[in-house]
Amino acid sequence: MASTTTEQTAIEEIGPGQFRSIFNPGRMGNAKPIAYGGCTLGVAVRAAYSAAVPSTHHLYSLVGHYLGPASTTEKLVCTVHDTRTTKSFATRRVVVQQVQPTTTNTGGEQQTHMRMCMELIADFHAEEPAAPGMTYSAAPSRAYAGPGDQSEVPAVLTTVLSAAEEATVQRSRDVFSLNERFLETRPCREGVAAQNLNGVLKSRPTTQDALPLADRTSAEWVRNKHPLSTPADQAAALAFCLDGGLSFCR
Known part of the structure; x- marks a missing residue:
């Protein structure tokens, strides 16, 4: 392995x-x-x-x-x-x-x-040497806090979960254990994915529910553990x- x-x-x-x-x-x-x-x-x-x-x-x-x-x-x-x-x-x-x-x-x-x-x-x-004015990166559509302000564990996991939700969360972590073995991932609490665990907790409300579907966003900070x-x-x-x-x- x-x-x-x-x-x-x-x-x-x-x-x-x-x-x-x-x-x-x-x-x-x-x-x-x-x-x-x-x-x-x-x-x-x-x-x-x-x-x-x-x-x-x-x-x-x-x-x-x-x-x-x-x-x-x-x-x-x-x-x-x-x-x-x-x-x-x-x-x-x-x-x-x-x-x-x-x-x-x-x-x-x-x-x-x-x-x-x-x-x-x-x-x-x-x-090649970078040409002036030729370096560009589009800004995100909303403001996200830096990695130091995010938890490695999604914010939803720090709340009180029902027994059914806890079991669902544990199954999700088992299925995605390969990612946790290699990478440190800090989902941004402002995004949808951090609030409903990438859609695993489908019934969990998020702060973006009132927005049109195409306007809802998520972000995360990722770095290699090794x-x-x-x-x-x-x-x-x-x-x-x-x-x-x-x-x-x-």
């Missing part, structure tokens, strides 16, 4: 342009043995970094598609294609596959095949986070 995001996304080279995860992907948000998508995404990013990307280039764009759910019972295998490498850009296409559970053909022989899980395009760009020593470690850890909560956004 991996104890850090660096371990969870670690890979080994098994051939030219081919890599295999050290650990099986973990489960999160699903009771079945279906892997959390961030594990697949993080491994794909590590594979892209490992395919002879120049040290002068840094990841700035990811575009990918999940092609099928990954299983928690098999390691992930990545094939990396060098689409282009120039002085300014390096582009890698990563195909992630996994061994499909063994089947038996009509002759009684055991056979397996590789199942597609993801295809991803990773673009790396050479580091050191990230290389750009590949940092990018893979960020990629691991990117799939979090997407299945529950409604």
Whole structure:
């Protein structure tokens, strides 16, 4: 069992342009043995970094598609294609596959095949001096307090809960234990997600209930619990986070 995001996304080279995860992907948000998508995404990013990307280039764009759910019972295998490498850009296409559970053909022989899980395009760009006026980040739609003013445990957990709610909260924490193992997450108490535990406590009122649905927002502060020593470690850890909560956004 991996104890850090660096371990969870670690890979080994098994051939030219081919890599295999050290650990099986973990489960999160699903009771079945279906892997959390961030594990697949993080491994794909590590594979892209490992395919002879120049040290002068840094990841700035990811575009990918999940092609099928990954299983928690098999390691992930990545094939990396060098689409282009120039002085300014390096582009890698990563195909992630996994061994499909063994089947038996009509002759009684055991056979397996590789199942597609993801295809991803990773673009790396050479580091350049920042041009004046070219750095921009959109401000959030509402004001949120800083991480020091938020609790690591969602604010709703500090209130008096009914027995049914306490059981629901505990089940939720068990299902999302992979996230708690790797990351410190501080949901902003001003957001909807902190007040109803990401929708787990559906009947809990929030301070944004009077707003139109499209105007309701949530935010959280997240940091890795363990050191990230290389750009590949940092990018893979960020990629691991990117799939979090997407299945529950409604």
